[in-house]
Amino acid sequence: MRADEGLRDRLIRVGGQLVDHEGPSAISLREIARRAGVSHGAPRRYFPTHLELLSAIARDGYTELTARATAALAETPADPRARLAALARVYFDFAATRSGRYELMFRHDLLESGHLRLRDTSLPLFLLLTDLVAQARPEPEPPAQVVAGALWANLHGIAQLWNWGSLPLATGATDPGALLDATLTAHLGPAA
Template sequence: MERENSLRERLIDAGVDLVMTDGTASLGLREIARRTGVSHGAPRRYFPTHHALLSAIAHRGFADLKARFATATDGTTSPRGQLQEIGQAHVRYALEHRGMFELMFRHDLLDSEKHASDQSQLRDSTLPLFELIVELIVRYRREQAAAHRPSEPSDPQPPPTVTAAALWSNLHGLAQLWAWGSLQLALDAPPPGGAPDSSHLDRLVAAVLDAHLGPVNS
């Protein structure tokens, strides 16, 4: 059993390496078997479908992103500050690991009724990250409400889940447009290549938070 688990992990390792270097189009069972040094039919013992293999690889990406969120927010106590750190970590991960990032959020490929056996694992990977954003938005709104006098009128706000979804979508769009070079063109920033420009990206993430949560001093 230990050898079988070891081989399964080696197959996933090979898939992670492939998606990191060559993107999602390279993730075939035969190529992963070749890189692992086993027969082309061996992966079927652990991954009966291509979808099952993609799901296992994506699960690794979610674990990595979760760890990055934890590291980014370590030492930051305010919900707004944590959202800023998470947003920056999210965008940087997207730019540093484009193939994995694309795979992780293609739930049209990873999660469907035809592949119900993998839904639980994917939900357990994706939803806690989204729920963390929702929780931080709830905490931030409570802080803001406590800081204002009860007599002050407040603008109606969408539910925290809707705000979190909009914020998340905005971060995805930011990362994609930056990766394509579109934002650099619009902002007269250096073109894609090399390390991401932290100063521009941090300002853009801050602007995303302002758009969905209001300015810091509001």
């Protein structure tokens, strides 16, 4: 419990640790409040609803994913294709190692409940992806946005089915590297 940390931030932090270590079923409002050392009514001052607290925890996940991505890109050569490969790896690793948080980030009931700005939080990452795709694929057709959307969807599907456990089972693969490479090749053409 950090000294100068407000309850609002503490709830987000404690909830994040909880979902990372115990999974999405562990993050009840009351459990988060208990671990934060406050009564179960306290969170209500900052998050009118349980869903809004979960939403903030999910947003925190996007923030960290974006930070990981930019950190990885900072030490990757300028070649757009290599940067895309690094980005894909970061995305997959995040989903695999922080699967509880990842699952929370894509719970669609978090998105449908109004002005949660969750989608806005994920947009910068998509714009980064679109930019890299545009650099790696100078052809104008299909537009970079479409290719980036397809690539993102593919990454997301791989991550999800991998966590699900049936992708290694169905394909016999034990490392996703080949699958990720094949995915990049499929969407961008053969590597230079």
